[in-house]
Each structure stands twice: as C-alpha cells, then as structure tokens.
Amino acid sequence: MNRTDIINYLIITKNYKSYLEIGVQYPKSNYDIINIDYKVGVEPHPVGDWSNKNIMPVTSDEWFKDLQEKYDIIFIDGLHTREQCRQDIHNSLKHLNEGGCILVHDCLPTAEYQTTHDDNGREWTGDVWKAIVDIQYRKGVKVSTIDTDWGIGYITQDYYTNELNLPDEPFYTELNWETYTQIKYELLNIKTIEQWKNSL
Numbered sequence: 001m002n003r004t005d006i007i008n009y010l011i012i013t014k015n016y017k018s019y020l021e022i023g024v025q026y027p028k029s030n031y032d033i034i035n036i037d038y039k040v041g042v043e044p045h046p047v048g049d050w051s052n053k054n055i056m057p058v059t060s061d062e063w064f065k066d067l068q069e070k071y072d073i074i075f076i077d078g079l080h081t082r083e084q085c086r087q088d089i090h091n092s093l094k095h096l097n098e099g100g101c102i103l104v105h106d107c108l109p110t111a112e113y114q115t116t117h118d119d120n121g122r123e124w125t126g127d128v129w130k131a132i133v134d135i136q137y138r139k140g141v142k143v144s145t146i147d148t149d150w151g152i153g154y155i156t157q158d159y160y161t162n163e164l165n166l167p168d169e170p171f172y173t174e175l176n177w178e179t180y181t182q183i184k185y186e187l188l189n190i191k192t193i194e195q196w197k198n199s200l
Helices: 003-014 060-065 080-094 127-134 176-188 193-199
Strands: 018-022 038-041 072-074 096-105 141-146 153-155
Touching: 003 096, 018 060, 018 080, 060 080, 060 193, 072 080, 080 096, 080 127, 080 153, 096 127, 127 141, 127 153, 141 193
Parallel strands: 018 038, 018 072, 072 096
Antiparallel strands: 096 153, 141 153
C-alpha cells in the first residue's frame, strides 16, 4: 500500500466524507485518485491542469489563516521541513472533525534524502520525521508511523496516556541523524501496514 491506497482505505473504513491535501503540486500523483465526496487541495505552485480541481494556489499558512471548515481526513505533503510540517500539523488539528485523522508523508528518510534545503531535482524527504517526534508532546493526540512509501505519519485525537516509551527528553532535544538511526522505532512508533490496520 502506498499513500493513496492508505488514504482511500481510511475513507472507506471510516466512512469519511471530506478531505484536505496540503502540498498537491502534481495532482495526478495522488489528489486526482482520492475517492471521496468532497476534497480540497492547497498548493502555492501547482503543476499541470488544476484549474477545475478545487486546488487553492496559496501556502498552507495562508489557507489556514481564516479557515472555518473542518475535514475528516487531512494529508500533509507540503514543505519538508521540521518547522513547517509541525505548523501544518498544529493547524490541521484545529480543523479536524471528531473521529478524523491526519496523515504525514516522508517520515522515514534515508540519509541521502534527509536534506533540509532545496532538493535540486532529487527525491527529498527533508526532516519531517522530527515534526512527528515533536507532535507526540502535544496532549490529546496519538501518533504512529506506517512503514511504507517513505513513511506515513498517522495522527488521531486521543485522550489517553501516550503509549510510547520514549527516552528522557534531554537525550533528543536536538534531534540528529545518529539519534534517528539508533532509536527511530521508539521515536516514531513505527508499525507495519498490518500492525497499523489492526490498531484502527
């Protein structure tokens, strides 16, 4: 299963009716094949034919600024930096319907693609994984990472104690590649697709 499969699986399984995608750029790679009643895309630099697809040519910060809508499922694949991804997650949580979920792409990088600047035409995951670690300190959320398609963060609203056995905070206040390689399974709560399905 890739990101599109997982999104469509959740739409069917959870009977979701509304979808927001942050970071569309190439609509045909994902947005166009999401099967849902109502969907909105946000992309400051869309490529290809997007004029009739309900894609807004603005940044995510601009989109969220005066937004009143809420969505059942939100997929974040925008600017691949820790800071912007964390901001997109926080904003998405404010606009998530009860029982909804947030998915975040590119949470399991390799060293080669874990750059935090322009990708120069290469694959680029950035340091999105750090935002997934950060968000686990927010009360009322449950976070895991699905081990597929460069890693897909899965975030839901939850009011129970965080299930992860994380190391003491000072150990990874400054997250780096060495920390990631040593304890990424603990930091990101990585699950196989089957483990994730069974946890729904």
